[in-house]
Amino acid sequence: MVDAPTQVRPGGRSAKVRAAxxxxxxxxxxxxxxxxxxxxxxxxxxxxxxTTVYRRWGSAAQLLGDVATSRFSGDVVVPDTGTLxxxxxxxLGDVATDLADPDTLxxxxxxxxxxxxxxxxxxxxxxxxxxxxxxxxxxxxxxxxEVESAVDFLLGPLYYRAIFSTEPASSGWARELxxxxxxxxxxxx
Numbered sequence: 001m002v003d004a005p006t007q008v009r010p011g012g013r014s015a016k017v018r019a020a021x022x023x024x025x026x027x028x029x030x031x032x033x034x035x036x037x038x039x040x041x042x043x044x045x046x047x048x049x050x051t052t053v054y055r056r057w058g059s060a061a062q063l064l065g066d067v068a069t070s071r072f073s074g075d076v077v078v079p080d081t082g083t084l085x086x087x088x089x090x091x092l093g094d095v096a097t098d099l100a101d102p103d104t105l106x107x108x109x110x111x112x113x114x115x116x117x118x119x120x121x122x123x124x125x126x127x128x129x130x131x132x133x134x135x136x137x138x139x140x141x142x143x144x145x146e147v148e149s150a151v152d153f154l155l156g157p158l159y160y161r162a163i164f165s166t167e168p169a170s171s172g173w174a175r176e177l178x179x180x181x182x183x184x185x186x187x188x189x
Contacts, residue, residue, distance in 0.1 A: 020046040021053060025067045030103055034110035039063070061114035068111035068121035071104070078129045084137040084144065088178045089171075091133060092154055095126060096169035099162035109163060126155055145185040153181045 024045035028037055037060055043050040057063040079090040098104055111121055131147045138144045157177060161169045 017046070017048055017052060017056070020048065021056075021063070022067050022070060025063065026103060026107065029106040029110055034106065034113060037064070037110060061117065064107075064111045064114045065117045065121040068107055069124065071107055072121065072123070073125045078132050078136075080136065084133070084142055085178060085182055087133045087137070088150075088154070088182070089175050091129065092158065092174040092178055093171040095155075096158055096162075096171065096174050099158065100168045105162060112163070123155065123159070127151060130155070143186075145181070149185060150181065153184070154178065 021042060024042045025037070027045060028042060032041075039053045039057075039060055040050045042060075042063065043053045046053070053063065057066060077094070079087050079094075081087050081090060099108070127147070130150050134144045134147055134150060154177060158169055158174070161167065
């Protein structure tokens with residue numbers, strides 16, 4: 001008896017369902033108010049049975065958290081300009097640009113509105129990126145602020161402006177914020 005070769009399914013059905021459901025969430029949020037997002041509505045858009053979505057995610061909040069985690073992971077590249085100020089300015093400008101996208105903003109608001117896990121999904125990767133920038137400066141021998149201080153001072157105002165303000169964060173605003181932060185934390189001294 002000869003064993004049949006094992007077929008590898010790149011991605012497989014599970015990956016296709018996940019992609020279709022994620023796309024359906026994004027489409028829904030672009031066209032409908034976030035309060036109208038339900039598992040049955042997403043399932044209908046994705047072309048899958050609601051049970052499939054419930055089995056995998058359990059609730060709309062968990063689904064939004066997964067979509068947000070996927071969306072906010074790896075989109076912004078950690079720059080290496082050679083200086084902490086340059087790295088922070090470019091990175092914060094890129095994050096501001098990302099948050100200015102209406103589809104990104106709709107997803108972020110919906111995920112945050114779904115509960116604490118949704119908020120964490122929107123910012124987890126940003127914490128890691130900021131930590132990497134600070135650690136790289138530390139390895140260069142530079143004076144560095146604490147990561148949590150940088151999160152509070154840089155990301156706090158940026159996310160506040162994105163979520164609660166109608167005035168978008170510009171690259172000039174991001175540069176000023178970084179300069180103020182570095183001066184306040186005496187890293188430039």
